[in-house]
Amino acid sequence: MPLKRTSLFLVVCSVLASLASLRAYIAHLNDGAASQLELLSELSWRWPGEERFGGLSGLEISEDGTKLIAVSDRPMLVFAKVRRQGDSIVGIQNMEIVRPRTPGSMNYHDEVNSDLEALALEKNGRLWVSTENYHDVEYFNPGEYTANHIDYETETQAFRSLPYNQGLEALSLDPQGRVIAIPETWPENSFPIFRLEKGEWSVSGEIRKSGSYVPVGADTGPDGHLYLLERRFVWGIGFSNRVRRFAFVEDRIVETDILLQTKIRTHGNLEGIAVWSDASNAIRLTMVSDDNFRTFLDTEIVEYRWNELRR
Template sequence: MRLRSLGALSALALLTLPACAAEPISDVFLSRFTWQSTGETFGGFSGLELSDDGRSFVAISDRGSIVAGRIERTDGKISGITSGEIERLTTPSGGELGQSEQDAEGLAISPTGTRVISFEGTPRIWAYGDKGATELPLPPAFGSLQTNSGLEALAIDETGALYTMPERSGGLTQPFPVWRLKDGRWSQPFEISRSGGFLPVGADFGPDGALYILERSFSGFAFQSRVRRFEIDGDAIAAERTIFTSDYGSFDNLEGIAAWRDEAGTIRLTMISDDNFNILQRTEFVEIRVEE
């Protein structure tokens, strides 16, 4: 989601504090790294996927672009980012995205390598393969999603089933519906609870089969992030726990999340922030571990 309320510089001033603050105090926090680059298309990263070994990544921007790169680590901490050129996404007909079509938010990569992207402004899901983009069929329920709060999170499980959810549920205590596309048919197998002012912004299935959901809260001055882990059993949630909650202002606007297992066998969650193309924000990678 593009936070259009971030125009007031006085409110955003607090967002610059973590850049020079001490490392966040958390048992699961591993590292953070600010990714800097030049060019008008750099920024706004809203979705993230990593390779199984955590060394390669693909990220999408809510300005309708995609980029691939490598993550360097020293002593287990992120120490560098290298990437190729940022490329513009195209429509299923091969044309350029219009300004109102660019709001790419969710990214998931299928077992066959297809890059599936959800868009928020006009809710839709496109699958990008070797021959370009293909528009996936959508259920009627997507037509009633709130403006600028559409399909924010996207994830694919090991069977190839696609899961997505909106950023807003329609009420402060109303759960978020989770939709699933499996065997060519949409269903809404379960929902996740809403609490603490947090809204879902990213999702990924981990190597343990669990669904990890990244959530964000915005105070008007700073961001707070939370990650919840869900064990899915068929059409129901079998178990849920919160594995990470940051303090306000610890990190920037974290929106993308990817789960993978390192050489020591530990599941890591790598997250990326959306800087809203604002000079007072930054693009940062943040990494935590999952305590099993």
């Protein structure tokens, strides 16, 4: 065989072997992928001409599923209506962006360092947010967008072990209405659950680490259970997303189900989750992806239904 043909043959064999190895590696990564949920919607959310839109990492949905609030890394609050047709989301409309304000001269809401990450909405309309870089939790009263801070010294003591840009990714309210926050990373074998009560933070429980998944969002559903959204990122390949469900038992939290574990690249970088119940009393899980303000990534709205009745 001529030398050129031999070289080409060897190159082709090498490429085929590499592709086979990659397929085997991806198959290995997808071990354990499963779902108890029914996928209802997967929608690309765009806002042409609005440069501030993107980087969404926290989500809240109204009880009837028709309105949403999202939080952006930049930082911004995004308000919109959800257009539905039957069981599916078919559009996001009437969008509005609000930039939060900080009282006094200290502008913590700058685009570089604030990095708003998570949302939790009280029934009275008070909106809680967490910032990942400053390791701060603050709230906005209904109809107001000037931040109210928890005591900084208290927060500094509670969150001093959190590394920069890997802070409070998940925020929710427990069944008693107390704010709980979960970090993206922690040096031990479990993630702590920080709870705010009477102006003081304490560790009220822990969530075991499982594989290379990390917490990125949380919401307490109408069934009184905590739904934890987690992600796993594989460089050069993509994301896998997981949802675990936990019961609040006195002052402990107990894992009850793995509701969803997607194959790599099923969805994008899902970071926000909102849990609510539809007219049939089934649990809906609505999630949003963070496009990191990259033009080659999409902002996705994904919605699943858990067909078991609330329990």
